[in-house]
Amino acid sequence: MQKIYVISIFLFSLSFMQGQQSPAEKFWTKLQGHCGEAYRGTITTENPGEDFAGKELIMHVRSCDKDSIKIPFFVGEDKSRTWVLSFEEDKIKLKHDHRHADGTEDKVTQYGGIASNTGLEDLQVFPADMETAELLPAAASNVWFIGLDEDSFTYNLKRIGSNTSFSVEFDLSEPVEDPGAPWGWEEDKK
Numbered sequence: 132m133q134k135i136y137v138i139s140i141f142l143f144s145l146s147f148m149q150g151q152q153s154p155a156e157k158f159w160t161k162l163q164g165h166c167g168e169a170y171r172g173t174i175t176t177e178n179p180g181e182d183f184a185g186k187e188l189i190m191h192v193r194s195c196d197k198d199s200i201k202i203p204f205f206v207g208e209d210k211s212r213t214w215v216l217s218f219e220e221d222k223i224k225l226k227h228d229h230r231h232a233d234g235t236e237d238k239v240t241q242y243g244g245i246a247s248n249t250g251l252e253d254l255q256v257f258p259a260d261m262e263t264a265e266l267l268p269a270a271a272s273n274v275w276f277i278g279l280d281e282d283s284f285t286y287n288l289k290r291i292g293s294n295t296s297f298s299v300e301f302d303l304s305e306p307v308e309d310p311g312a313p314w315g316w317e318e319d320k321k
Contacts, residue, residue, distance in 0.1 A: 154250050154251050154252045155221050155223055155249040155255070156221070156249075158223065158250065158251070158252050158253065158255055158279060159200075159216075161279055162192065162200055162284075163195045163200060165284075168303075168306045169306060169307050169308065169309055169310055170190055170284065170303055170305070170306060171188065171189055171302060172189065172190060172300060172301040173301075173302075174298070174299050175298040175300050176297050176298045182209075186209075187206075188206060188299055188301075189307060189310045190203070190204050190205075190286075190301050191203045191205070193313075197218075198217055198218045198219070199217050201213055201214070201216075202214040202215075202216070203310075203312070203313035205310050205313070210313045211231065211313070211314050212227065212228070213227075213228040213229075213313050214226075214227060215227070222245055223246050223257075224243065224245040224246070225245075225255075225257040225275055227240065227243050228241065230313065231314065234314055234315035234316075235315070236315075239266065239267065241266075242259070242263040242266050242270060243259070243263060244258045244263060244273070244274075245257065245260060253280050255277050256275075257275040258274050259272065270290070272292055272293070273291075274289050274290075274291060275287065275288050281303070286298070
């Protein structure tokens with residue numbers, strides 16, 4: 132009788148755990164809830180670099196499907212950057228898609244990394260992958276991390292072993308007007 136009781140508890144616990152979302156799934160679901168929305172950002176690091184200083188920063192959670200979220204990141208009139216998140220085997224991958232104004236890929240594109248675990252429901256960490264190390268040897272020690280809570284989305288970069296860091300925070304409580312398509316999106320080519 133005791134054996135049946137233990138097996139029953141085990142099966143109940145197993146079925147309960149299977150119904151629970153992993154931290155990566157919770158993060159993914161929360162981010163997909165912003166699909167179609169655009170938000171204004173603010174640099175939160177001391178040295179943002181010349182490319183970002185004094186320019187309007189907008190992220191647009193423009194495209195979402197089951198396994199992919201694409202977030203263009205506009206810096207003033209520069210619409211060359213899109214963060215591409217993919218959901219693979221309960222982990223999230225981050226890639227950076229860089230384009231020229233004519234839509235062609237930049238020579239430095241598709242770098243990033245995959246989370247080494249399921250992360251937290253409000254934080255995902257992406258150490259640089261082998262493709263990144265081969266494309267940009269100086270970026271081999273890059274770690275990107277994205278924070279997501281009710282009021283903010285933060286995109287961060289830290290290059291381990293150096294002073295290189297970058298952070299931008301977007302206010303999710305105040306959506307802004309759709310900024311249009313990033314460079315290279317097919318729907319804008321007519």
